[in-house]
Each structure stands twice: as structure tokens, then as C-alpha cells.
Amino acid sequence: MRRLVLATALTGVLLGVPGIAGAGGAAPTVRCSITDPRLAEVSGLVAVGEQVLALNDGGDQVAVYGLDDACAVIDVQSAPVDPYDPEDLAVGPDGGVWIADTGDNNVDRATVALHVLRPDGSTALHRLTYPDGAHDAEALLVTPDGTPYVVTKEVLGSSGVYRPAGALADGGTAPMERVATVNVTLTGTPGGPVGRAGQLMITGGAVASDGSAVALRTYTDAYVWPLTASDVPGALAGEPVRVALPESPQGEAVSFTADSRALVVASEGLPSAVTVVPLPAGAPPAATAAPVADPLPGFEELVRSDRSPVAAALIAAAVATLVVWLGSRLRRRP
Known part of the structure; x- marks a missing residue:
């Protein structure tokens, strides 16, 4: 199998896939639809060079699929590791592809893991522990300085943001520290497999290729914050721009486009539409759309x-x- 084309990521700059770059103020556009049975549960997505990288939720090995502009699989990079529950995908500043093996539906894992597929074909495994017990998490952020952040998925809309408390070592286990909390509320946006509760659960994350913004999504909405100097806790302390996403059966994947003016999203299930959702003009920062006034269900x-x-x-x-x-x-x- 050919390894993923990561030459562009080596420079830390993500080039736009034809048809992927967004234009502020435009309506969402379906770029293509994923139909490959190996990607029946897309949970992570990121645009790199001339490819879109996609991660499937599940499987008996760590695998990342490279898609062309018609959503056909053209490359696969894998590692001979049987993951517990892979949930999200990111590309680091050195071109390494990070996989968040952080899913924990039963909330009983002693450790979670971050797998790294390096551009030279080697791999790394970092195990992590939470300071406050197990959590289910589906969102990964990797900043321009190479720091990974894990964001938990909470049914009541108050998610914890964690990062390693020290240096990561290949094959070792490192403690994490909680550095921020993200609170979301009911928005009235339809979508997802769990009704209104899906408006509260964070299911994916992304960092803009130029380091200017960070995004988190739920099953129904995306939230975008301006980012400065890789300071994720500082960014998340501010007010985000909320973007209602197109309705989908189980939306978990999110990425920025090359110009940082649009998001790319996808859902579990086949076919899965890869959709470009432009950000509001001037965002970030911009005024946040007011959520629908509605009590918690x-x-x-x-x-x-x-x-x-x-x-x-x-x-x-x-x-x-x-x-x-x-x-x-x-x-x-x-």
C-alpha cells in the first residue's frame, strides 16, 4: 500500500483540496460522498495536501484512509495495533497523523491512548490517564506547537479539556491535567442519533492549519474560537462562534479548510456526505449566534x-x- 501523501503537512501548511476551500457567506456544499465499506463509521476527518484523511470508528488495527476529491480511497496508512475505540484524527506540525483512541462508552478504561503515524513510516503509542477518573472522549486537538488536547463527551453539555501534564514518551503512560471546561447548551438544531441530547455532546475537534482557530462540534453544531500561540485554554475561555451544521444521522468528524473560513464535516453511516460549511464572514472572532432559550431536557x-x-x-x-x-x-x- 502507498503511504499517505504528507509532504505538505511536513511544512505545517495544509493546502486546499479542489472544491474544499470555503467561501464566507455561501451555503453548505456537498463535495462528495463516502461509500467505501471500510469507512462505514467515519469519526475523524482532516484535509492534508491533495487528500482528505478519514478515520473509521472501530476495526482491529489503527488505520487512516486517504480520500481523493471524489471520496474514493487512494491511500491507507496503518499500524499493527488493535485499538480499543478510535474516535478522532489530527495532523501535528511535523506531519505526524494523530489518532485519538479515547472512546469509552462504559466509562471504565484505566488509560486512553494516542497513536501517531509518522511521515517516515514509524509509529508511536502514548498512553494517558485522567486525573479524575475515566471519561468518554471523541475530540482531539493538536496545536501548532505539537500539544495534544482531549475533550470529553458529556451528556449534559459540560465537557472537560485535558492535556498531558508532562512530556510524552513512546510506549509510556503519562498523566493528564484538566485545563479547561467547555459548556454548550441546547440550540434547536436537528440531527444526530439521540435527539436533543445530541446538541450537548462534543463529538469531534479541529485546529486550523494556520493556527488561527480551534473548533469543536456536537452532533448538530460547531463552535469556533480564535486561537493565539497554541493557547487552547485561553481560546476556550472566550465566546465562540456557533455554526449550525447540516442535519446528519451521526455527525462526528470535523476539519478546517485551507483558508480557515470553512469547516469540512462528515457523519457515520453510508453514504456519508463530506460537506463544506462556510464560517460567517469575519469569523473568528464574531458575535455568537444566540442559542435557543430552552431548558435542559x-x-x-x-x-x-x-x-x-x-x-x-x-x-x-x-x-x-x-x-x-x-x-x-x-x-x-x-
């Missing part, structure tokens, strides 16, 4: 009978996990 609303059994089960499990976690914290109090 109650348990009965989240698992109402018109949902699919799978969606109801996912929400019920998430709420049950939250209750168990709160109970354990209360029992630990003196």
Missing part, C-alpha cells in the same frame, strides 16, 4: 418512545452512568 424527554431503541438505550446508559458517578462522589465525601 428531562430524562423522559430524552428517552421518549418515538426514539429508536438504540438511541433510547444510549441516552439511558449515559444518564445511568452520570447517576452512578454522582453517587460515588457523594459517598466519598467526609
Whole structure:
């Protein structure tokens, strides 16, 4: 198999894929649709050179697929590692491709992992621990200075942002520290497999190729902050621009375009439309669109009978996990 074309990423500059670069103020545009059965659960996406890199959620090895401008698979880079639950994808300043093996639906993993596929064909594995117990996480940010950030997926919309507390060592385990909190609220944007709760769950992340912005997405919306000097905690302390995303069955993947004026998004399921969503003119920064005034949904609303059994089960499990976690914290109090 040919290795992924990463020459452009080696310079730290992502060139635009034809038809991918956005134009502020334009409507979302479907660039192409993924139909390859190896990518039935796209959870990570990033534009690199003349390719779009895609990550599938699952599988028995770490694999990243290079797609052409028609969404056909033209390259595959893999590592002989059986991941637990890969969720997101990023490209570092040296051209290394980072895979966030951070999914934890049962919230019981002792460690999570970051896999790195280097441009020379070698690989690295970094195991990480949270300072406050296990979390499910689906968003990875890798800044221009090479620092990885993991953002958790929370059913009530308050996600933790973590980074390694020290240097990473290949094959070693490093502790993480919590450096920020991201709070999102109900927006009224349709989409996702879990109804209104999907408006609160962060499912992917991206950093602009020029280091000017950082984005996090839920199943329904994207949030974009201006970024300065790789300072993710400082960026997330400000007000984001919210962008409603096109409705999709399970949207998890997000990337910036080359000019940083648009996002590229995709969903799990086949066919999966790779869609360019322009950012508002002047963003970031810009005034944040006001969220729909709506109280948090109650348990009965989240698992109402018109949902699919799978969606109801996912929400019920998430709420049950939250209750168990709160109970354990209360029992630990003196």
C-alpha cells in the first residue's frame, strides 16, 4: 500500500483540496460522498495536501484512509495495533497523523491512548490517564506547537479539556491535567442519533492549519474560537462562534479548510456526505449566534418512545452512568 501523501503537512501548511476551500457567506456544499465499506463509521476527518484523511470508528488495527476529491480511497496508512475505540484524527506540525483512541462508552478504561503515524513510516503509542477518573472522549486537538488536547463527551453539555501534564514518551503512560471546561447548551438544531441530547455532546475537534482557530462540534453544531500561540485554554475561555451544521444521522468528524473560513464535516453511516460549511464572514472572532432559550431536557424527554431503541438505550446508559458517578462522589465525601 502507498503511504499517505504528507509532504505538505511536513511544512505545517495544509493546502486546499479542489472544491474544499470555503467561501464566507455561501451555503453548505456537498463535495462528495463516502461509500467505501471500510469507512462505514467515519469519526475523524482532516484535509492534508491533495487528500482528505478519514478515520473509521472501530476495526482491529489503527488505520487512516486517504480520500481523493471524489471520496474514493487512494491511500491507507496503518499500524499493527488493535485499538480499543478510535474516535478522532489530527495532523501535528511535523506531519505526524494523530489518532485519538479515547472512546469509552462504559466509562471504565484505566488509560486512553494516542497513536501517531509518522511521515517516515514509524509509529508511536502514548498512553494517558485522567486525573479524575475515566471519561468518554471523541475530540482531539493538536496545536501548532505539537500539544495534544482531549475533550470529553458529556451528556449534559459540560465537557472537560485535558492535556498531558508532562512530556510524552513512546510506549509510556503519562498523566493528564484538566485545563479547561467547555459548556454548550441546547440550540434547536436537528440531527444526530439521540435527539436533543445530541446538541450537548462534543463529538469531534479541529485546529486550523494556520493556527488561527480551534473548533469543536456536537452532533448538530460547531463552535469556533480564535486561537493565539497554541493557547487552547485561553481560546476556550472566550465566546465562540456557533455554526449550525447540516442535519446528519451521526455527525462526528470535523476539519478546517485551507483558508480557515470553512469547516469540512462528515457523519457515520453510508453514504456519508463530506460537506463544506462556510464560517460567517469575519469569523473568528464574531458575535455568537444566540442559542435557543430552552431548558435542559428531562430524562423522559430524552428517552421518549418515538426514539429508536438504540438511541433510547444510549441516552439511558449515559444518564445511568452520570447517576452512578454522582453517587460515588457523594459517598466519598467526609
